[in-house]
Structures are given as C-alpha cells and as structure tokens.
Amino acid sequence: MKNKGFTTRLVHADRLLNAPESGAVHQATSNSVLFEFKDAQGLVDVFQGKKAGHVYSRSSSGSNVALQNIITHLEGGVGAITFATGMAAITATMFSLFKAGDHLIVSHFLFGNTRSFAETMQIMGIEISFVDVTDVQNVKAAFKSNTKAVYLETIANPVTQVADLLAIGQLCQSKRALFLIDNTMTPANIFDANSVLASLTISSLTKYIAGHGNVLGGAVVDTGLFDWSGFENILPMYRGPDSTQWGLTQIRKRGLRDMGGTLSPESAHAISIGLETLVLRTEKVCDNALRLASYLHTHEKVSAVYYPGLADHPQHYLAREYFNGYGGILSLDLADGIDPIQFLNALNLVICATHLGDTRTLALPVASTIYFESSAQQRKEMGVNDNMIRMSIGIEDIDDIVADFEQAFSQF
Template structure:
C-alpha cells in the first residue's frame, strides 16, 4: 500500500494493515482488561518478550496496537506507542530514557505544560539548557560531554517560531544524540520527520490527528534513524535481539506500563476514525489560516501577526521548505489600548477555549492563561506579549470568520 497516495493509505489503513475480522473496515474496540492463555508457558513468553501478545490492557490491547500500526505506517517508522494524552507521551519518554546526571538541550519556546514538566526533570537531577532552536549555532554552544538529546517542537506555540530542523537533525546525527521532535502542530501529511533525521516524534493525538475535540491521546513513534546500541541508558533487560526496538521497549515498559498513562480502547477507535479526514481538515485549516493571517496583518487594530505563512515571518522560507502547509496556529498582538479579554468577549463565532487542531476556530488570551505560571522574563524570552491572542483556525467558511472579526473590531 506504500505506493498509494497519502490520503488513500490513510483511509484504508485500518482494514489493510490491521485486517479486522468479518470484513470490517475498522478494528473492533476491545475493552477486555485481561487476556487468557491456554498454556502457561505462552503467558511467560509474552511477559519476557519472547512472543508477541497482550497480557494486561494497561500495557497493550488490540485496539491500541491497531492505532499504533497506522501511526507508524504514516511516519514510515520502526514502531509506535500510544498514551492517554500527549503530555503522558512526553513524560513517559523523558523519564524512561533519561536519568540523573544527563544533560538535554531543549527549545526555549516549549509550550507551557511541557515547560512545566522540565522543572520536574530538573528536580530529578537531569540538567537542561534552553536555547533558541531557530539557530543551530545557539544549540552547538551548549553541547556537553553528558548531553543525550535535543528536544524541540516543529512550530512553537504560540509565537510560531520554526526550528532549524534540518541543520539540527544533521548535527544530532553527527554527535550521536537523540533528536526528539514534538510534531503536534505538523502531522505527517504536512511534515516528514525522517527527512530531518528525527529519532523520535511525539505528538498529542488530541489535536490535528483526532481533530474534533472529542478524545484525548498521545503517541511516540520511533523513526528508525537512531542506533540504539550507542545509547548507554538502555537497561540490560531491554537489550534484546532487535536493536531498533530497544528505545521503544524501554518507553513501553518504564514509561507506559510503569507510569500507567494508557490510552483507552474507545479512545483509540475514535482517534482512528478522526484520522481518516486528516488531509481534508488540514488543507482547509491551512488555507483559512493563511487567508486570515493576511487579513489581520493589514488591519489597523492589529500590531503584529505571527504565522509562518506570511512572507515577513522570520522563518518563512524555512517553513516553506519543510512543510506542505503552514499549520493552523496563528497568534496576534492587538494594538495598544485594546484589552485581549475584552476583545475576545466580542467574538460571536470564534470560541474562547483552550485547545488546538479542532474543526472550529478557537482563541484565548495567552499571557493570562496558558503562560500564567511562567514569569514575565520567561514570557519575554519566548516572545509572548501581554496583549497576545492565540488562535487555532478551524474549517469554517472564511467569509464568516472575517465577518466575526470585523464586528468585534467595531467595538474598539
């Protein structure tokens, strides 16, 4: 099926990759917590990794494996693991692969909840350097002998900085470092993670993958580009015959099984169904976002618009080269004297809510919500201003979005 187009592969993935019973086009939802073995030795072999199978649904089930197979196929990877949320996926990866004494290089533009997690990591003895990942030279300067990985997002939320993914990927490969990319903002139809030598991708399936604001989920995909035999944090018990699986095995065991952030079978099914319309949704979202960014950029009551699709965006040329669309996140600074909370209260169609990747257009005041726990200095380093509004653009008719903004602006 790999010789077919992306959308064709996507909508037929469940029936062709997972081959559901009775001619179904979707894998059946399996809510069983336990799994029977007719021979005790088979249970032992599955526990010890000598045979594939399910022993307890906290670790795996046919429902979650079916979704993992689809996600891995779309990325062309070596395997995938799903989680209850995107933050569960990030937490499991960080705390199962790294330990006290390790050093990581992180984007200084990391999203608020991820940045909050880093404080826990530091309290456990993992040292971190936060740098401007739009510039490789800034990354190179903080390399240490104990550096294990670089972690960043493709497009930062909410200021939309685009990391120098190609250069950093080559540098990580040359230095035998893990290159971990949060691809939530750029699902696989918009961005090929393997092309920049990503080791692992992490994503919140809740957002563009599922797409309808009705289910939580997260995933880690091993892109198959990293030699795990060179990574000394893999425990001996997980150093099996298949070197390519060492990383995911440790994430599954220490991150999923031990921490318990399991994706529910019903959620896995909902995500699989939502995934089928990914291309249609993101095409419309990217088109609406670019048109709205251009409209807002010329508006006298807007001080600045942040969107990679605009020609004056600092990383516009890079985004054009890396992505097949500029994404659905658009932020703006209102003109002086316009309060973001008062402005949002005037919008009638756009929903004031904290979420991304929905079919509906959403907006919120950034500094007082998702970055409320960050200090003023941290917000400044990330480029977050007090009058900033972040929007996640939906699939509405463009004219209706413009009309809603026009009537909201008329009050100021």
C-alpha cells in the same frame, strides 16, 4: 499500500493493516483488561518478550496496537506507542530514557505545560539548557559531554517560531545524540520527520490527528534513524536482538507499563476514525489560517501577527522548506488600548477555549492562561506579550471567520 496516495492510505489503513474480523473496515474495540492463555508457557513468553501478545491492557491491547500500526505506517517509522494524552507521551519518554546527571538541550519556545514539565525534570536532577532553536549555532554551543538529546517543537506554540530542523538533525547525528521532535502542529501529511533525521517524534493525538475535540491521546514514534546500540541508558534487559526496538521497548516497559498512562480502547477507536479525514481538514485549516493571517497583518487594530506563512515571518523560508502548508496556529498582538479579554468577548463565531487542532476556530488570551505560571521575564524571552491572542483556525468558511473579526474590531 506503498505506492498509494496519503489520503488513500489513511482511509484504508485500519482494514488493510489490522485485518478486522468479519469484513469490518475498522478494528473493533477490545475492552478486556485480562487475556487468557490456554498454555501457561504462552503467558511467560509474552511477559519475557519472546513472542507478541497481550497480558494486561495497561500495557497493550488489540485496540491500541491497531492504532499504533496505523500511526507507524503513516509516519514511516519502525514502531509506535500510544498514550492517554500527549503529555503522557512526553513524560513517559523522558523519564524512561534519561536519568539524573544527563543533559538535555530543549527549545526555549516550549508550550507552557511542556515547559513546566521540563522544570520538573530539572528538580529530578536532569540538567536542561533552554536555547533558541531557530539557529543551529545556539544548539551547537549548548552541547556538553553529557548531552543525551535535543528536544523541540516543529512550530512553537504560541508564537510560531520554526526550528532549524535539518541542521539540528545533522548536528545530533554527528554527536550521536537523540533528536526528539514534537510534531503535534505538523502531522505527517504536512511534515516528514524522517527528512530531518529525527530519532523520535512525540505528538498529541488529541489535536489534528483526532481532530474533533472529542478524545484525548498521545503517541511516540521511532523513525528507525537512531542507533540505539550506542545509547548507554538502555537497560540490559531491554537490549533484544533487534536494536531498532530498544528505545520503544524501554519506553513501553518503563514509561507506559510502569507509569500507567494508557490510552483507552474507545479513545483509540475514536482517534483512528478522526485520522481518516486528516488531509481534508488540515488543507482547509492551512488555507484558512493563511488567509486570516494576511487579513490581520494589515489591520490597523493589530500590532503584530505571528504565522509562518507570512513572508515577513522570521523563519518563513525554513517553514517553506520543511512543511507542506504552514499549519493552523496563529497568534496576534492587539493594538495598544485594546484589552484581549474584552476583544475575545466581542467575538461571536470564534470560540474562547484552550485547545488546538479542532474543526472550529478557537482563541484565548495567552499571557493570562497557558503562560500564567511563567514569569514576566520568561514570557518576554519567549516572545509572549500581554496583549497576545492565540488562535487555532478551524474549517469554517473563511469569510465568516473574517466577518466575526471585523464586527469585533468595530467595537473598539
């Protein structure tokens, strides 16, 4: 499928990569917890990593491997691991690869739950510097002798800051540091992580990949661009003959097997089904988001709009360089005197909910929900204002979305 278009590869990936039985076009779900070996030596060999296979479904199963194969193919990586949630993918990766005394450079503009976990890592003895990743000079200045990695989101949630991706990738390569990218907001049809020298990509499959608000999942993908042979935190037992697999092997053993954030077979199957319409959904979402952002940008009852597709966005030119579309997340600050709770209650079509990447347009008040645990000073530093509303744009007819905003604004 090398020369086929992206959507063609998506639609046919399951049947061609995984060869389902009986001519099926989708891999069947495998619900067995255990796997029989007629020869006990086979069990030993799989346990010791000498041959591929499944010994216990917490670590691997046919359903998960099938989805991992699809994701690896679409991301152009050397391997992938799936998890029960995106946060499980993040936590498993971080706790598998880093230890007390290591230093990480982390984006200052992190999603609330990820920021909370970063603070947990600090409690566990991992040193973290939070920096503004829109300028590579800030990242360069934060490097120390014990810096092991840079971690950031391609488009920050909720204020949509865009990282200086290629410059940071080149810096990490020169420093022999891992470059970890959360590309939840920009799946592979929008953003090629290999082009900016990413080492690992981490994403919530729950969002745009699955796409319909009906299943949780997460994944980590190794691009194959990082030389693991020079990474001292890989334990000797995981240093097999193929060094490109060292990082994933340690994450799979220490992060998935030991921590137990396993993706269920049913969820793996549902994600693979949702994945087939990724391009169709995201093209509509990106178009809707740009048109809604343009409408809101000139509205007298909106004081600010945050969307990378707008020409006056601080990182518009970075977004135009890196992305095939500007994503489906936008935030807005309501004009003074308009309460965000009351405004959200005035919307009829738009759903008030905490989720992203759905087929339906969603909205929530940012400061009082996903950033409630952050201090006022932290919210200010991240650009989160008290009257901010975050939106995840869906695939509805754009005229209907705009009309819903128009009738809501008319009440204030």
